[in-house]
Amino acid sequence: MPIATVNPANGETLRTFDELGADGIERCLATAASAFRRYRTTDLPERARLMSRAADLLEEDQDAIARTMTTEMGKPLAAARAEAAKCVKAMRWYAGHAEILLADEFPSETEVKDSGAAHARVRYRPLGVVLAVMPWNFPLWQVTRFAAPALMAGNVGLLKHASNVPQTALYLEDLFRRAGYPEGCFQTLLVGSRAVEGILRDPRVAAATLTGSEPAGRSVAAIAGDEIKKTVLELGGSDPYVVLPSADLDRAVSTAVTARVQNNGQSCIAAKRFIVHTRVYDDFAERFTARMAALTVGDPMADTTDVGPLASEQGRADLEELVDDAVRRGATVLCGGSRPEGLERGWFYEPTVLAGITPGMRIHREEAFGPVATLYRVGGLDEAVELANDTPFGLSSNVWTRDREEQERFARDIEAGGVFFNGMTASHPALPFGGVKRSGYGRELAGHGIREFCNVTTVWHGADPDAS
Structure with a gap:
């Protein structure tokens, strides 16, 4: 190179x-x-x-x-x-x-x-x-x-x-x-x-x-x-973003968008896998998808731009392969899923939300380095913990719940270098930063x-x- x-x-x-x-x-x-x-x-x-x-x-x-x-x-x-x-x-x-x-x-x-x-x-x-x-x-x-x-x-x-x-x-x-x-x-x-x-x-x-x-x-x-x-x-990282019924859903949705598309989605600690309890899944999915679809993609020098281009042409091609593989294997595209119109000269990709993810899809195991979110529906706490840990990575995690016992469970059982409750993973000089597993x-x-x-x-x- x-x-x-x-x-x-x-x-x-x-x-x-x-x-x-x-x-x-x-x-x-x-x-x-x-x-x-x-x-x-x-x-x-x-x-x-x-x-x-x-x-x-x-x-x-x-x-x-x-x-x-x-x-x-x-x-x-x-x-x-x-x-x-x-x-x-x-x-x-x-x-x-x-x-x-x-x-x-x-x-x-x-x-x-x-x-x-x-x-x-x-x-x-x-x-x-x-x-x-x-x-x-x-x-x-x-x-x-x-x-x-x-x-x-x-x-x-x-x-x-x-x-x-x-x-x-x-x-x-x-x-x-x-x-x-x-x-x-x-x-x-x-x-x-x-x-x-x-x-x-x-x-x-x-x-x-x-x-x-x-x-x-x-x-x-x-x-x-x-x-x-x-x-x-x-x-790398494929951080889970877990939303449970006691969460402040307004804040959880708003933060989820920022957590997924920060740095044009090219962040190891970006939330990538959105694991949502079935009681709030439909509401979260609808609002999250609408906000992702409303983001402005364009010139990164413009103050009105939310999402700029990916850093390289190869990076975009890699992301497209992950999305295309998921769709071929049955994933549903709730928004995005392609290159935006009118921005052919740069390496842009639409903010994308995929649902119906299964373990056979590459995106379930591999890191999506771009503005692509995957949605999962879970029926309870045990399933949420198991799915959150079902990744070769263990950098950080986000969990939205106001229940103290649920917080303690995730703090004990999540396989990651960080657990962030009711907020977005971020690095700060006063807090240690790093991961486990791969x-x-x-x-x-x-x-x-x-x-x-x-x-x-x-x-x-x-x-x-x-x-x-």
Whole structure:
């Protein structure tokens, strides 16, 4: 895949970039290793100052970088502005909290004594150069939620971004440079996927984090496992959105639309499978379908647009295959199901609702990465839990019920990294983010995220037998 900015709203190639060669990769690796040796001893107040400066610059650049993101991957401009603002918030959060999150931990006096020590503590030290393999769907946020904690922990970063968002990738390197970070603390590598293995196997790279597809995650995990290097993986998701009889149906319907079409439906944590109790199914289905059908599809730069194009022509083709397979096998199209008229030049697809989904349909097991929702009718709580878990993924989940016992049941039994009651799944810097099963492992954000790429070090001092 060429490294290029291709506008998904019209298919035009706007800029192309030369791929970094072997000599260029070597220079970046050497620079990163040298930077880590210096930066690792930078004190936390100075790291916080640098991160806060990066946040200030990003806030100033918000409108410009939002337009770049929209041009490169097609998200509505308002959503791109919100993504930039979210990155500013995360940077400031880590600048303000890292010192507490990374503070030495001290066992009790009894525990110290039992260990035979005079003193003992746990210290969080940085691992080194971390390779980040990042996707195009949230081209600024996905990187920031790695970079902010990793840099605050004293690591340095190498970014291999998706090949269709090169300008956003280069902006991030420039942002940290302008913020005053030492040379080599954060570098963008304009390379294709074939270069990842060699970079990851290089002994100067200590660890890797990947957000992306299941095949990409398998590949990086296999290479890192062979090299015995730490990884964090955030892969696909097919999140359930469960609606039970006690739900506030007005809010459940309204939120369901946003939860399905956020980022043009191209979000791992977007609600995708709508599991509705039979007592409220007909009402929910009618209102949800009407709202999905009423969404405005069009130019992502226009403030009136709800849903822009998919990021790539291949992505749309993959989505069409899932929908067509479901229809051939008996699914009912309640709205959408095709390319919208009048938007032939771009990679647009109508907001779509499918009902009558059965386990034999591909869309029941595979992630639909676009504005396509599947509806399921269930007769009770046990059936809802079973269906919610009937997926190879386990990223997050949404459950609408005001019944405390039902909430406790889902909190106990849902196989996912998050359970969101009476609201939409979202990421926040203060809350850990990640999944189970084929959605990956490890956690980003919060204290869990900043410690993922730390050497958790036991510091033990033996008692001095000559001390009085």
